[in-house]
Amino acid sequence: MKVTNRREAMLQAVLSGMTDVSALCEHFGMSEATVRRDLRALADERRIVRTYGGAAASLGIHEPEESLDSRRESFREQKEAIARVAVSHVQDGDTIFLDGGTTTAAMARLLAGRRKVRVVTNNLLAVNTLAASEVxxxxxxxxxRPTSMSTLGPLAQLALSRLSVDKAFLGADGVVADRGLCEASAEQAYLKECVIRQAAQLFVLVTSHKLDRASQQHWTPLEREWTLVTDARRDAPEMASFLLHGEVTVETAR
Incomplete structure (x- = not known):
């Protein structure tokens, strides 16, 4: 493995919570000297913070948020496939929550012909699709929030506290099996936490490049059973932690 690729993989491991040198050595099958050298290089680039015996994520560093136009165009086929799997879980009589994002917006397009499903959402992209339907x-x-065309904040939190849903379909900027969902803002992360409290069943819809990815600094814990719907192959390295997690059911969309 090239040095740059190895260090990028090590960065993602640290951001995902693997912060001990010995654990990193075992995970990558490398010597302690090599791991320490890579951690030192990442710290020099200000991508992580070195700690005694390991490293930690730098709280002030996160990836720039992708624009809405870019998200609409990226991974379009994969998002459509994920949406089809997700919609297969929606039964007549269900009340469901659609989170902000382009994958849940793809779900809305597939639900537009349904009459016996109630949709609760903060996603204006989904509203634009469903407003002309009989849903x-x-x-x-x-x-x-213009960058995602979704609503959030205290009023959204209050509204969610007054209702419940059968199934919630959430997106994320990244998802880590033992940590939860990461988001660009605290308001997004907390709104998802509010949704989780009000949902009987929980589904997380993400494309494969978001798996085991801690690209942002705000987190929503996932401390209950949930279903991951993704386009990643089951034998992909980034799927291992999800397949081994006792509270995660994995469904792949191809």
Missing amino acids: PLTLIGGDL
Whole structure:
């Protein structure tokens, strides 16, 4: 493995919570000297913070958020496949929550012909699709976040506390099996936590490049059973931690 690729993999391991030198040595099958050298190089680039016996994520560093137009175009086929699997779980009589994001917006397009499903959402992309259909629709109000065309904040949190849903379908900037969902803002992360409390069943919809990825600094814990729907192959390295996790059911969309 090239040095740059190895260090990028080590960075992702540290961001995912693997912060001890001995654990990194075992995980990568490398000597302690090599691991320490790579950690030192990442720290010099200010991508992590060195600690006694290991490293930690630098709280001030996160990837720039992708624009809405870019997200609409990227991984379009994969998102459509994930949406089809997710919609297969929606039964007549269900009340479901669609989170902000382009994958859940793809779900909305597939639900537009349904009449016996109620949709609760903060996703204005989904609203734009469903408003012209006969799907009963509840929009969660709040502060508009233009970069995702979704609503959040105290009013959205209050609205969610007054209702419950059968199934919640959430997106994320990244998902780590033992840590949860990462988001670009604290408001996004906390709104997802509010949704999780009100949902009987939980589904997380992410493309494969978001698996085991801690690209942002705000987190929503996943401390209950949930289903991961992704386009990643089951034998992909980034799937290992999810397949071994006792509270995660994995479904692949191809």
